[in-house]
Amino acid sequence: MSNGMLRKIPSTLSASLAACVLLFSGSAFSKGESYVEKRFTSDETQVEYVIRVHEKYANDKSIFKDAYELVEESESMLINLQKTTGERLAGLPPVRIDWLRKGNTISKGNPEQPEAKADESFNRIDGYSEYAPDDVPTVDSFSAYKPETRNEFNFFIPVEIRELTFRVAVNEKQNDSFVGEIKSETTERVEAVDKRQYYPMGWSFNDDNRVRLGSLNTEINAWPWRTIANFDYGGSNSGCSGTLIGPRHIVTAAHCINTSATDNFFALSARVGRNGSDWKATTTMPGCPNSSTDDCPSIGKTYWYFTPSQWRQSSVSNREQYDFGIIVIPDRLGNNVGWMGYWYAPMGSLNTVSKFSRGYPSCNAGPANNPRIDDPADPAKCPTCTTDLTVCSPFHLYGDAASCSVGNGTNLDGDGYNRNFRMSCDGSAGMSGSPLYLYGNGNVGNDGSVYYTAHDIQSTCGGTASSSSCENVSRADRMVRLTPQYASWISYFRSTFP
Secondary structure (H helix, E strand, O other): OOHHHEEOOOOOOOOOOOEEEOOOOOOOOOOOOEEEEEEEEEOOOOOEEEEEEEHHHOOOHHHHHHHHHHHHHHHHHHHHHHHHHOOOOOOOOOEEEEEEEEOEEEOOOOOOOOOOOOOOOOOOOOOOHHHOOOOOOOOOEEEEEEOOOOEEEEEEOOHHHHHHHHHHHHHOOOOOOEOOOOOOOOOHHHHOOOOOOOOOOOOHHHOOOEEEOOOOOOOOOOOOHHHEEEEEOOOOOOOEEEEEEEOOEEEEOHHHOEOOOOOEEEOEEEEEOOEOOEOOEEEEEOOOOOOOOOOOOOOOOOOEEEEEHHHHOOOOOOHHHHOOEEEEOOOOOHHHHOEOEEOOOOHHHHOOOOEEEEEOOOOOOOOOOOOEOOOOOOOOOOOOOOOOOOOOOOOOOEEEOOOOOEEEEEEEOOOOOEEEEEEOOOOOOOOOOOEEEEEOOOOOOOOOOEEEEEEEEEEOOOOEOOOOOOOOOOOOEEEEEOOHHHHHHHHHHHHHOO
16 A cells, blocks of 8 residues: 555654644553654545554654554555445544554463353343443454564554444355365364263363364364364474464464463464374464564564453453454465354354364373363273373364353353353363354354354363362353454454455
């Protein structure tokens, strides 16, 4: 996009800057702080953009370069959106980009699965806006972090823009799955496993019903399993999981990207179609030699981490409802292996279709004084084992042998959707970010597509020897589910970073 598309946008980063006092509520800045502001309006879309940076950091050219990238990518998308829909975008609240701080891109270390807290109550009203509370915080901004420069911004996009991008995505079926260059059937046949057996190790009702999918150290070719990503943080164990929901877009748990309320973001390699030492494709977001002082290596391609602003704030109640992250990766892995679609629906509708959970569990994880005991047994390899630690294969794809039920919804949002619910399928550390997905059957989504609809974030029992027992727990895993708000953010980021 040329600079001429925006009125008043500086032609160079050395343009004059002016410090001013905070004028906007809900900003990242405290009242009375001095900051540099750049404000300009698009000639074509009439959308207003505001960039603000703390005065003492205003000479850091990388900050404005990164902010302009967010502006230019957004504006290019909005020009096409306006032409496609005929909608006028003038008069909306401005797109705000507030620089927050320099973060740390950590080159080594696995994220820790957050400790689950007991549910205070289960809100079973789901999917009805008339029951939505009036005072629930809206997810109206995301933290935008660029690992290469370590610049973090608060990125506010008006809800009208996000909802418009989602409506277009649905109308044009951009939220449907895509099989990529490797063609495959989109039927549930690949999910068929022996549902008659249960094994007394682990999770819901103390029965870990997972099996390893595919062969040892042999890449996963089956659709849609090959769209599930394993995050390798450089250790000897599986780290987290995620799902391709676009050609270079992965949805996962926020804690797989960033330790909540800290400046620490994780470098990682995302590998799809992985089983052990073999995988179909990989992309790398490198860390810094010294995350607090040295420059990070440049790979010549842009990539970003996005998490809800509430996830980054220091005092937030019920933080599990914001454990949602999107990575814009540097390589277009989805062109080869494809990607899942994304769809939200009330729990009543979700429970009319079969849902499946697959991901990459850690094996024998945790500290020596309180190790994890919830990694999967593999009954095909060891049907009589009394411990699962000898048969769990790191960096291999596992899945529950049964389809999953959902319920026990909590944290109702302003649209009447519970941001969290529990599921019956088994998971464990390393499966954070792993998808709960369904096949479209006309009731939810469309025929012939596979849809991500939630991801794993926490175990509520049975994770360690000191955890409460799962013996009488029918749904032991807590999920962040796709809501209308989160779906609109996915559609926005997919459209903005094609």
